[in-house]
Amino acid sequence: MARELWEGNMAIAEAAVRAGLEAFFGYPITPQTEILEYLSRRLPELGRVFLQAESEVASINMVYGAACAGARVMTSSSSPGISLMQEGFSYIACSEVPAVVVNLMRGGPGLGNVAPSQGDYFQAVKMAGHGDFHPIVLAPGSIQEAIDLTILAFDLADRYRTLAMIVADGSLGQMMEPAEMPPMRPVRPPGERPPWALTGARGRLPNVITSLYLAEEDLEQVNLRLQAKLRRIAANEVRWKEYATDDAELLIVAFGTVGRICQTVVREARAKGLKAGLLRPVTLWPFPSTRIAELAARVRGMLVVEMNAGQMLEDVRLAVEARCPVRFYGRLGGMIPLPDEILPQLEAMDAEV
């Protein structure tokens, strides 16, 4: 397969098509409208469904409905739009239907701006909606990874009958990079819907999909089942990337766009004789806590870098359990931290820990 120059938004959209996406429901918002634009042409061309809903609330409920019918389904949005979808995320999680959501985060809070941000980490990882659940959260750092993780998101959503969320930011969405697109998977034929799907109860008892359990005992059982599933996901689906960690004395932890920026920081630090390394979480939930704890036992210190006020920082600190000092550097409001401002942070830590 040849490498082609793909723009991030379009790469995610085409990867979803290749993964067998049958239906997309969404509402435009910068910086991810290109996903809708691309799919509005591409899906009808393939005889599949593209629908621009009247709002994000409508989009996510259409996603919920299509997922209940056993379709491979997705929506995408950006921060304010994702906030509007949160009720639906919770219903999807409790109903245990698979769905994929893409959030190209933008500067917040509020209407904010359209610049790159990682301000929705807490929202994605800790509180994607009301009640006790976590979506699987995937954070690509390159266009190739955006493609690969989009495919993976569909597979994980199916395997665990859960919500899988891809979080990135507008800079990844707008950037172009050579990448390889996987071959087209066939769309699942209507006769091969999952056994739990609502496909019309001809010749069988009706399936019931709901998130309403009025009896406390029933809802507790549902919750226990969901928690057992989350433990299975946490045990099996943690993913991360490491750069130059073998002999690292100082470890940077950063995800997504900032993660790849910190690769440059590690290179520049090494050129100056600083033994720096990088751990880039690929799954934000489940979080690579065990690996971070292992590294905490042997590095002098960790520097967490994010485009927010310190959100993943809390998960790093929980994993480190004070085994080593943890420092933080962040930019806000859509500002992107560049290597020449991160490296001095690392050097300062080197002098102090």
Added chain:
Amino acid sequence: MQEEILISGFGGQGTLFAGQMLAYAAMDAGFHVTWIPSYGPEIRGGRSRCTVIISDQEIGSPLVRHPSAAIVMSIPSMEAFEPAVRPGGVLVVNASLIPMRSQRPDLRVLYVPALEMAMELGSTRVANMICLGALVQAMSILPLETIEQAMDRYLGEPHRQWLSLNKEALRRGASLAMQ
């Protein structure tokens, strides 16, 4: 080897397109490459720029504060990015719209009367390709032919009528840089 090229101007001057052709050529030549535009609430005539990074190793940060080369197509771009280019780098100035001289003796500066040269070819729309030709020639990162081949391969159907004009513009820019 890593080169970072910033191309900046007004929306409509073809800065993003010029950067894309450079990125395609670099990819086909086997390099790692990133192309990243500035984006935001855009207006015609507003600022427009992109950064292209070409490297023989995996690219970390797709953005740099100090690129190794820049094409500036407008006065605001000149003011913003002339000071940013790394010492020893290349600066291509669209002299048709930018009357001032560079204050940077540590750069190789090329003053390109891109609009006049483009008008000689029959369309002001190829001023971007004239500047790109000058840059590619001055930096010797890629042979000029790789950009021409990239145009052959990737220029979209509606734009193919402009193919030979774009190539000619590229060559004119390059020959200016050779002088």
